[in-house]
Amino acid sequence: xxxxxxRLEALFRRAAGLDLTKxxxxxxxxxxxxxxxxxxxxAERNARYNNRQIIWEADLPITKGLAExxxxxxxxxxxxxxxxxxxxxxxxxxxPLAYPLEVEVEQRLPxxxxxxxxxxxxxxxxxxxxxxxxxxxxxKAAEEILDLTL
Numbered sequence: 001x002x003x004x005x006x007r008l009e010a011l012f013r014r015a016a017g018l019d020l021t022k023x024x025x026x027x028x029x030x031x032x033x034x035x036x037x038x039x040x041x042x043a044e045r046n047a048r049y050n051n052r053q054i055i056w057e058a059d060l061p062i063t064k065g066l067a068e069x070x071x072x073x074x075x076x077x078x079x080x081x082x083x084x085x086x087x088x089x090x091x092x093x094x095x096p097l098a099y100p101l102e103v104e105v106e107q108r109l110p111x112x113x114x115x116x117x118x119x120x121x122x123x124x125x126x127x128x129x130x131x132x133x134x135x136x137x138x139x140k141a142a143e144e145i146l147d148l149t150l
Contacts, residue, residue: 001029002086002113014076016121019132024139031143032116033090035150044097055101066150070115082110119146
């Protein structure tokens with residue numbers, strides 16, 4: 001998992017007032033992994049279009065909303081945020097990118113993952129009407145929304 005259960009639970013409580021089960025946390029991490037890889041695949045394509053053989057930060061398709069979530073994630077000042085090592089371990093398990101990540105891009109991966117998780121938390125809060133718990137259908141709807149917008 002990209003983030004341990006207790007870290008993700010703390011983020012969801014602090015950012016959106018949501019409770020998580022371990023199963024929901026696992027599902028969220030799995031989805032965020034896929035979205036991260038999707039972002040990197042688009043960044044790879046952008047680097048190729050720009051005739052570069054390295055992925056720069058400008059190649060990442062960070063929307064205004066995701067950029068704001070990343071900023072807000074940084075402001076949360078979580079004692080134990082997302083760490084780089086589990087992200088790199090995950091990326092080693094998927095088909096490799098054609099181009100390497102610029103060092104600055106690699107160092108930003110934890111905050112990008114944190115921003116994606118924050119997006120998910122806030123979408124879930126809207127979908128469940130502000131309740132502390134959310135249903136599986138809320139999670140499915142949140143995933144569909146992020147698939148459509150990212």
